[in-house]
Amino acid sequence: MKQLLAISLCFVAWNAGAQVKKNINLNPIIPDNIADPSLVMFRDTFYMYATTDVDHGLAKGGPPVVWKSVDFKNWSFEGVLEMGMDWSKGYAYTNEKGEQRTGYFRYWAPGKPIRRKDRFYLFPTIVTPDDKVGTYVVESDNPAGPFRFINGDGVHFPAKDTDAKPIVNDIDGEPFVDVDGRTYIFWRQRQAVEVSDDLQRQVSKVITVPTLHGAYSEGPGMFRRKDIYYYFYTQSGDASYANAYMMSRKTSLDGFEVPSGKNIFIRSDTATGVWGPGHGNVFQLPGKDEFVFVYLEYGEGGTTRQVFANRMVFNADGTIQPVIPDFKGVDIFPSKRKATANPFSGAVVTASSIRKDRIVKGTIAPDPDLARTTKGLSTLKVERTATYLPAHTVDGSNGTRWRAETNDIKPWIQYDLGKVKRIGTIEMFFVFPAYGHAWYLEKSNDGKIWTRCATQETVAVRSPHLAKNIGKARFIRICVTEGEPGIWEIKHKP
Template identity: 45%
Template sequence: MKKTFLTALCFSVTMGIFAQKGKVTNQPLVPDNLADPTIVQFGDTYYLYATSDIGDQKSDLSTSGKPVVWKSKDFVNWSFEGVIIPGIDWNKYRYWAPGRAIFNKGKYYLYFTCEGPTHVAVADSPEGPFKLVNGPETFTGKETDSAVAPDIDGCPFIDDNGKGYIFWRRRKAAELTDDYLKIKGNTIDIPTGWKGYSEGPQMFKRKGIYYYLYTNGGYADYQYGYVMSNKSPLGPFTTPENDIILSSDTKQNIWGPGHGFVFNKNNTDEWFFVYLDYGIGGTSRQIYVSPLKFNADGTIQPVKINNNGVGYFAKSTMPKELKFPHAVATASSYRPDMTVIPHRWRNQKDLKFHLPDSLPKREINFAPANALDDSNYTRWWASPDDSVKCWQVDLGKTANINRCNIFFVHPSLGHVFTLEKSLDGKNWQKIYAENERTTRSPHTANKIGTTRYLRVHILEGQPGIWNIKLY
C-alpha cells in the first residue's frame, strides 16, 4: 500500500493516477463480478440474471452475492435496483446459476439454484419481487417440495408447442408439467461426445434444430460442447464433428469460458453467446458476450471470442458522457498488484483443448485511475486494512456536472457512502449521501453543479469502484 499525505481524510496514491486514454481493449458486459449468466429479452429490455461473485482467488463456493437482475435497453448501459427475491436471509443461503426466465399466463418464472436443488419463483415483473412457488413463506434452505429439479444449474426450455423441459447438471433432463413447476415422467441422461464433469446446460432451438449445450471441465480449462437433434428436446441426438465450440483463447486473454447462455437478438436469426471468464480466479469471475454463427447444415461454428464486447443493440437514451483527459485520481490506498496464474482442470483427458504448457498470466492492478478508464475489467480497490476508504478525482478544470454514476465493487451487497465536491481541493461540500445500505448499481447523484474535485467516502460495503461516469 502506497500513501503520501493529502488531507486529513484522504491520501494521495502516487502511482498510476492518470486516467487512461484511447480505446478500451477489454470490456466485460457489466462492471461486476458475475458468473453463470442468462439473458432474456422481454419487450424492449434485456434482462441479465447471474450469480453475483463476492469471493477472491480461492474457489470459495460457501457464499455468494444477493439475487439481482441487471437490465438494459441498449445492451451497453446496464443497471439494477434492489434484491429480486426478498424474504430470504441471503447472508445464510447461496443464490447461484439462475436459468432462463420465462413468461407464462401473465407471470414471470425464474429458475435458480439455492442450497443444492433448483427452485422456481414467480413475479408480476421480470425485475421481481419473486416469491417461491412451491415453498414456504420462510425459506430455510432445506426445502425439497419447492424444488423443480433435484440438482444445480436447472435451466428450462419451452418448445413451440408449449411443452416445457428442464436441463440440469451432469447431463440430466426431463419434461415439465403443464404449469412448468415440476418434473413429470422419467429423467434421462443426454448422450454427449465428452463424458467428463459437466454443468451449465442449455437447450435452444433454431430453424427446427434442437441444440443441447454443456460444459466440460472447469477452472481455466472450462469449455463448451454440444449435440443436436431434429426430433425433440430430449433427442435422439447426434454429435457433430467439431462439437467443442468454446474454449480458452490466450491471445484474446479469455480463459476458461464456461457456464453461459445462447440467446438471439429481437427474435431474429442474430445469435449471441454470453459466458463467464476465469477473472482473477475462484469466485471473482466476469462475463463476456460473443456472436454465435452457424454453418449451412445447422452446425455451430467455433466461437470467435471478442473481449471488446458486441456494442449497442439499440440507440442509447443516456446523455453524453463528459470526458476529462487530464483528470488525476487519488485514493486513501489501493491493493497491491496481483499476478493471476490459471488453475488447470484436474482431469485433462476430459478435455479437447488444453492450456499451453507455459501457463499464461494476468497482471492486475487496482490503482485509483482504473475508476476513470471506462473499462468494466479494471477497478480501484482499497487495501483491506484501509480505515478511510476514500477515492478522489481532480478533473483538471472546473466543469458543470449534472449527474455522477458510481459503479461499486460487489454492488449486490449494498453500500453506504457520501459524495463531496470542491473547487479548490481544500473546502468541501457534501452533495449526496446514501445513509442506508442500498443494493443497486449504479448509485446516482444528480444536480452536482460547478466543481473541479469530487470525493467518495465508502462507509459500508466493499471499498472499491469499477467506474465513475459524469454527465
C-alpha cells in the same frame, strides 16, 4: 509454452500500466463479479440473472440481483431480488456426525426465466446452509421480482418452518419451452426431463443426453434454430472451461448427433487473454436470426468471475462456428450509444490507499477435440496481474477497478478535472454492490475548500449510485463510509 507466456505478459503489461488508456471494449458487459448468466428480453428491456460472486468461495454467495439495460451497454439494478431468504445470515445446524456448524443460503445459476401470460417463472439453484441443493421454481408478476416459491413458502431447512420442493434435486436447472408449448428441464451431468404445464412435477423419465465428451459437465442449455435443436454443456472448469454441443433434428430429448467440425464451440483463447469461458446461455435477438452467447470468464480466479458476451454464428449446415472469446464484445444497438463529452476524461485520479496487486494464475487444458486424437498435448500455465489503480475508474472498462487497502478506515477517491467544469449527474459503480454502500461526495474549485453536495447516509443496495446536480467544480471526492471501498467505473450524465 514460451509463446503463451509472452502473450500473457503482454496482457499483464496493458492491465497494470501506469498510464491507463480509455477502453473501447464492451466485455465484461457488467461492472460486477457475477457468473452463470441467464439473459432474456421482455418488451424493450434486457434482464440479466446471475450468481453473485463475493470472493468467498462456494460456502457463501452474494445476494441475488437482477441487472437491467435497454441498450446492452448501460446496466443497473435496484435492491436485492426478493425471495423470502436472508442470504447474509449464518444459520446453525448439526451435520451427520453430530457436529455443530454454521452455513448460508446460496443462490446459484438461475435458469433462464420464462413468461406465461402475465407471470414470470425463474429457476434458481438454491443451496441450504447444510449444503443440500436443488433447482426450484419461483414466480412473480414482474421480471425484477419479488418472487415466491410456486409450491411452498420457502426452502426446507431445520431452522425454518417453511417448505418448498425442488423441481430437480440438483444444480444448474435450465428450462426449455418447445414450439408445441411443452417444457423441459436440463441440468448438470447431461440430465433432462419433461415437466408439467404448472412446472411443479416431472412427467417423463429422466434421460441422459448422449455427448461426444464424457467429462464432468454442468451449465447445460437447449435452444432451437431452423428446426434444429442444440444441446450445449460445459467441459472441465476454472481457466480450462470450454463449451461443447450436440445437434438433433428430431426432438429436444432424442436424435442427438455429433456435429461435423469442432464439437467445442468456445474455449480459452490465449491470444485475446480470455480464460475459461464457462457456464453460459444462448440469447436470440427477438424476431431475428441473430444469436449471442453470454458466459462467465475466469476473472481473478475462484468466485471473482465476470460475464462476457460474443456473437454466435452458424454455418450453412447448421453447425456452430467457433466463438472467439474476446474483450471486444457485442454492440447490439450501436445507434443507441450517444457520445457525450465526459468531464472525467483525462482526470488525474488519486485515492486514500490502493490495494496491492493480485497475481492470478490459471491452467488451461488442451482442446478436448484435439486431445481425443492427438497424443502428447499438455496443459498450459498462464498468469495475469490484477491491479487496483484509481485511474481504472475512468478507463471505460467494466473489468478494472480501484480498491482501497483493507485497513483503510476512511477510504476516498478524488478526481482533478484540470479546470472548473459543470457537472450534472455522477454514476458510481461500487465493488460488491449487492451488499450495499453508504457514501458522501464533495466538490471543490481549488482543492482546499470543500462542499458536501451529495450523501447516501444509510446503506443502499443498488448500482449505480447517483449524485445529481453537482454544479461547477474542478475537484470531486467520493468518501465511502460503509460497504466495500472500491469502484469499478465513474460515469457522467449531463
